[in-house]
Amino acid sequence: xxxxxxxxxxxxxxxxxxxxxxxxxxxxxxxxxxxxxxxxxxxxxxxxxxxxxxxxxxxxxxxxxxxxxxxxxxxxxxxxxxxxxxxxxxxxxxxxxxxxxxxxxxxxxxxxxxxxxxxxxxxxxxxxxxxxxxxxxxxxxxxxxxxxxxxxxxxxxxxxxxxxxxxxxxxxxxxxxxxxxxxxxxxxxxxxxxxxxxxxxxxxxxxxxxxxxxxxxxxxxxxxxxxxxxxxxxxxxxxxxxxxxxxxxxxxxx
Numbered sequence: 001x002x003x004x005x006x007x008x009x010x011x012x013x014x015x016x017x018x019x020x021x022x023x024x025x026x027x028x029x030x031x032x033x034x035x036x037x038x039x040x041x042x043x044x045x046x047x048x049x050x051x052x053x054x055x056x057x058x059x060x061x062x063x064x065x066x067x068x069x070x071x072x073x074x075x076x077x078x079x080x081x082x083x084x085x086x087x088x089x090x091x092x093x094x095x096x097x098x099x100x101x102x103x104x105x106x107x108x109x110x111x112x113x114x115x116x117x118x119x120x121x122x123x124x125x126x127x128x129x130x131x132x133x134x135x136x137x138x139x140x141x142x143x144x145x146x147x148x149x150x151x152x153x154x155x156x157x158x159x160x161x162x163x164x165x166x167x168x169x170x171x172x173x174x175x176x177x178x179x180x181x182x183x184x185x186x187x188x189x190x191x192x193x194x195x196x197x198x199x200x201x202x203x204x205x206x207x208x209x210x211x212x213x214x215x216x217x218x219x220x221x222x223x224x225x226x227x228x229x230x231x232x233x234x235x236x237x238x239x240x241x242x243x244x245x246x247x248x249x250x251x252x253x254x
Contacts, residue, residue: 005236009034012085013233014077016068016126017095019046021195022145025222026092026229027061028053033230035090036060038081042067060085068095068122078129087137090233091130093123094145096163104158112159119163124170131174131183139182141233144171145225146189148248164189168244175242184241186232191248193220215250 013030017023019041027037031054039050039061047063054061062084066077081088096119099111123144134140149157150164168187175185192210211217228247231237246252 003236005238006231006234007034008090008230008234011035011089011233012038012081012087013090013092014038014040014081014088014126014130015092015094016040016066016077016122017145018050019043020050022190022193022222022225023092023094024050024053025224025226026094027226028057029223029226029230030090030092030233031057031059031061033234034059035233036062036085038062038064038077038085038088040064040066040068040077041095067118068093068126069117071125074122074125074129077126078133082133087133088130089134089140090143091126091134091140092143092145092229092233093126093167095122095126096145099157099159101156103156107158115159116163116166119160120166120170123167127170127174127185131178131185134183135178135181140184141237142174142183142185143229143232144168144185144187145229146171146187146244148189148191148246148251150187150189151244151246151252171244172242179241184232184237186237186240186242187244188225188228188232189244189246189248189252190225191220191246191251193222193225195222213251213254214248215254218249220247220249 013035018039051061051063146167147164149161171187
């Protein structure tokens, strides 16, 4: 017998960075759990493919091109969600970029600004726009996607690390502030997850180091992040807010 609290029947969800990898996995699992999903990202062709995968799972899928670093684009994303499906019950702020690896003393201001604009400011804008709608309707669930680099530092990736630590701080602050409105806000901190465009997996030395450092000795799968997001978005997590959940194969436990 299914446990009803784990379902998302007839919920409306927004997933940013949904065109591939983790975002795609999240959109698929939310649809399988019963939600209609607005999939947002920068590549329309990829978004249409993911929206089709949502529809194949029996739910409505709506692709919306959006750069989360652009406040107007994020505002239009939420407006499109309201027009097509209704106000969001769930928002997953997943969109992110990585920085060019290198010594922090050589990091340019342009590279810092590029990463922070998407990985921190873009998450804030997504939470803010979706949060306004959830406050107005009396509740909802926001899931932010941080990283193991939001819990422990990744050397050579200072802008990424700072942004992902910031996402967890933002998550906790919003959770505390919006609890009175019935809006829960939680973070997921993924470890090294298989991606469509993961260059690290092509480097045997890096691959060996990651496997040796991860207690479960494997890469995570996008679906596993999706399952965690669906849980945090569901009524089963009704007493959880302000949490930062590592889904990392044990990386930060060591």
